[in-house]
Amino acid sequence: MADGEALDDTMEDRVQHADRLLRMAVNRIPEAVIIYDTDDRVAFVNQAYCDFFPYMPPVGELMGQSFEDVIRHSMVAPGVVLDPLARTDPDAYIAKRRHRLHNPQPQPFEQLTAGRWHLVREVRVQGVGFFGLRSDITDIKQREIELKMARDHLARQTQQLAEAREVAVRAREIAIAARLEAERANTAKSEFLARVSHELRTPLNAILGFSEIIRDQLLGDRSPQRYAEYAADIHHAGSHLLKLIDDILDMAKIEAGRLELLVDDVDLHGLLRELMHTCRPLARRNDNRFETHIPNDIGTLKGDVTRLRQVVLNLLSNACKFTRGGAVTLAARRLGSVDGRSDLVEITVTDTGIGMTEAQLARVFEDFIQADAAIARTYGGTGLGLPICRRLCLLMGGDIRLDSSPGSGTTARVILPVSGPPCSPSLPVG
Missing domain, CATH: 3.30.450.20 (PAS domain)
Structure with a gap:
């Protein structure tokens, strides 16, 4: 035990x-x-x-x-x-x-x-x-938090770097586009100056030549009819020069934002009938028919009658110039209220002339640009007419629209509000 x-x-x-x-x-x-x-x-x-x-x-x-x-x-x-x-x-x-x-x-x-x-x-x-x-495990968690914060910070920096790189790439693309646009604009202005030089030289040569003949009476005292014809040629060449200078001055005013409109009631029927009589001789010069569709009750609108006459006359002159053996039509109508806007008026100039391609239509309203260099050499002009017309229509609260196809002619539509410009008649145009 x-x-x-x-x-x-x-x-x-x-x-x-x-x-x-x-x-x-x-x-x-x-x-x-x-x-x-x-x-x-x-x-x-x-x-x-x-x-x-x-x-x-x-x-x-x-x-x-x-x-x-x-x-x-x-x-x-x-x-x-x-x-x-x-x-x-x-x-x-x-x-x-x-x-x-x-x-x-x-x-x-x-x-x-x-x-x-x-x-x-x-x-x-x-x-x-x-x-x-x-x-x-507080220290371990703290390190995990610090590591996560460091990773998040790195991720943000990476994202910011990627965004900065994207901004830099975009800025470079914009700079390249701006440079190309500047080069294109310089080329266009150079071409414009060349055309202006040609346009100035031709009538000036005519003025100088015919005036010398008249001054020195090279045909003697027996040819008053020929002298009268030469005086008419001088007048025509001077008018052409004046139109050219007016276009250049208008574009300068528009680009400076200093073009002023004088807004008043415009009698459309009377204005369009006046332009019809002015342009019939232009149409006949190239064997064109001149047709009109102008309602008697077309009424009035608020606008600058001088600038509206300039716009329609330019469109009619172009139609007559680029059409041969065809038809030029001047029409007008009221459209009523469209898309919540006030009542509108549409003035249409239609021709059956050479027409334009889509590429030409895309550039026809650009300053100093003509639809085609070959056309410019054949028909003349500075390429300022349509850009000025569109700027004037925009100032009056409207616009111009072109529809065209090669060989089928062109339709130009001027659309303006009956009530006039939406704000001050003196506006900068950008």
């Missing part, structure tokens, strides 16, 4: 010694450890647990406390329990936590508690109880 009792005492001493060593070891690890027995009471808690949760009672007082007591300690500590259920329904929150005590998550999870991040591992051992282990 004595030997058996001695053996039992030795085994108990070893168990107690091992238990003390285990407790000492667990108390020294940096992780927080808490163990609940099968009655949900604290069976063991290490010092690190109390360090993690300084609002908890000391280790000695925690031993034997119920799970509910421990939870209530955490619920009253500020900033610890973040679940809103703890404030709205404390009993429901305790029941929720008790359920997790008996059904712990199988995988570790992260939890923010009192401003510190914990990695939580929970295990339920049948017949033993609940084991909880917490590691403080």
Whole structure:
């Protein structure tokens, strides 16, 4: 018996010694450890647990406390329990936590508690109880946050760099386009100056030549009829020069935003009948028929009668010039209200002449541009007429539209509001 009792005492001493060593070891690890027995009471808690949760009672007082007591300690500590259920329904929150005590998550999870991040591992051992282990991972989370911020910052910088590169590429494209446009404009103006030079030189040569004949009476005193014809030629050449100079001055005023309109009531029927009589000789010069469709009740509109006459006369002159052995038609009608705008008037000039391609139509309203260089050489002109006409129509609140196809003629539609320009009659044109 004595030997058996001695053996039992030795085994108990070893168990107690091992238990003390285990407790000492667990108390020294940096992780927080808490163990609940099968009655949900604290069976063991290490010092690190109390360090993690300084609002908890000391280790000695925690031993034997119920799970509910421990939870209530955490619920009253500020900033610890973040679940809103703890404030709205404390009993429901305790029941929720008790359920997790008996059904712990199988995988570790992260939890923010009192401003510190914990990695939580929970295990339920049948017949033993609940084991909880917490590691403080605040520094790791902080590094993760800093790394994420650095990555986000790098991503933003990359995005900004990409946007800057895109802006630079776009700016380069715009610069190239602007340079090409400037070169095209310079070429157009150079061509325009060449045409103007030719247009000026031709009538000037006629004026000088015929005036010298008249001045020196080279035909003698017996040819008064020839002198009269030469005087008429001089007058025609001078009129052509005046028209050319007027066009150049008009374009200069328009580009400077200094062209003024004198807005008044315009008798459309009277104006169009006047233009009809003016243009019949122009039509006959190229063996063209001249037709009109002008209602007697076309009425009036608010506009600048001089500028409107200039627009329609230019369109009629073009139609007569580019049509040979065909027909030129002048028509007018009221359109009524269109797209919520005030009543409109449409004046149409139609011809059966050479027409234009789509490419020519796309550029015909550009300053200093003619539809085709060969056409310019054949028919003359500076390329200012249509751009000026369109600018004038825009100033009067309207526009010009062209429909054309090669060999089938052209239709020019002038559309103007009856009520006149929408604002001041003196407007800059961009």
